[in-house]
Amino acid sequence: MAIKVESFKRVDLIEVSGRIDSSNAPELDETLKQLADQDRHQLVLNLSQVDYMSSAGLRAIVTALRAAKKSGGNVHLSQPSDRVREVLELAGLHTLFQIYEDDTAAVGDF
Amino acid sequence: MSQQKSLKVPGRYDQIRLICEFVAEGAKAARLDEDDIFHIELACDEACTNIIEHAYGQENSGPIEVTWQINAHNFTIIFTDQGQSFDPDQVPLPLSTQELQNLDNLDDLKVGGLGLHFMKKLMDEVIFAFDKEKGNQLIMIKKL
Numbered sequence: 001m002a003i004k005v006e007s008f009k010r011v012d013l014i015e016v017s018g019r020i021d022s023s024n025a026p027e028l029d030e031t032l033k034q035l036a037d038q039d040r041h042q043l044v045l046n047l048s049q050v051d052y053m054s055s056a057g058l059r060a061i062v063t064a065l066r067a068a069k070k071s072g073g074n075v076h077l078s079q080p081s082d083r084v085r086e087v088l089e090l091a092g093l094h095t096l097f098q099i100y101e102d103d104t105a106a107v108g109d110f
Numbered sequence: 111m112s113q114q115k116s117l118k119v120p121g122r123y124d125q126i127r128l129i130c131e132f133v134a135e136g137a138k139a140a141r142l143d144e145d146d147i148f149h150i151e152l153a154c155d156e157a158c159t160n161i162i163e164h165a166y167g168q169e170n171s172g173p174i175e176v177t178w179q180i181n182a183h184n185f186t187i188i189f190t191d192q193g194q195s196f197d198p199d200q201v202p203l204p205l206s207t208q209e210l211q212n213l214d215n216l217d218d219l220k221v222g223g224l225g226l227h228f229m230k231k232l233m234d235e236v237i238f239a240f241d242k243e244k245g246n247q248l249i250m251i252k253k254l
Contacts, residue, residue: 019127021123021126021127021155022123022126022155022158022159022162023123023124023126023127052148052151052152054152054155054156054159054228055156055159055224055225055228056159058224059224083148087152090227090228090231090232091224091227091228
């Protein structure tokens with residue numbers, strides 16, 4: 001898994017790629033927590049290059065959503081891969097997130 | 111003609127990928143398609159995570175043994191661990207889409223119990239067996 005964070009004025013774009021499982025989900029969790037600690041609560045998660053995500057990854061992004069919403073922000077998902085969509089739907093959590101077809105729309109909707 | 115292979119690894123998160131790849135190799139030999147293989151990997155990932163988190167309570171507390179078998183009708187995966195047995199009926203069900211939509215406070219959302227839910231959804235059969243000598247066994251079957 002690789003994580004790249006790009007910070008804009010009001011929004012942070014986090015691009016995740018590769019495989020998210022129990023062995024590395026804490027790393028994603030930590031990155032998202034650090035952003036919350038810096039009062040960055042408007043997050044866009046680009047998951048287009050994630051080819052595998054287990055429930056450990058889901059837990060990390062739901063935790064981030066919960067923290068962001070508590071502080072008046074949100075987590076938008078940009079271009080989740082088919083595998084990510086499938087896992088979100090399997091868990092029934094797809095309705096919790098706003099999902100966008102590109103980063104511009106996901107960033108612009110804040 | 112039946113085929114069978116086993117692997118034993120330490121119960122650690124960094125071993126899960128190895129287990130998934132080992133089982134995927136068997137699933138390919140059983141001529142399952144890419145979607146089925148993804149589902150099997152995901153079910154195995156969740157099974158291993160549950161063993162580490164719930165049976166052993168932490169990493170490096172015991173081994174995980176996995177066996178795959180192919181016969182004429184089934185692709186079967188058997189996980190064995192020596193941790194604490196658990197009652198799958200005690201695992202709370204994940205919230206339904208309706209319940210999620212009615213959720214007033216996201217703090218009420220627990221993302222636990224998903225592992226077992228995934229295994230049951232992704233595999234045709236999921237069976238838990240507890241034996242004092244053999245340890246805990248989790249048997250997951252994908253019909254061919």
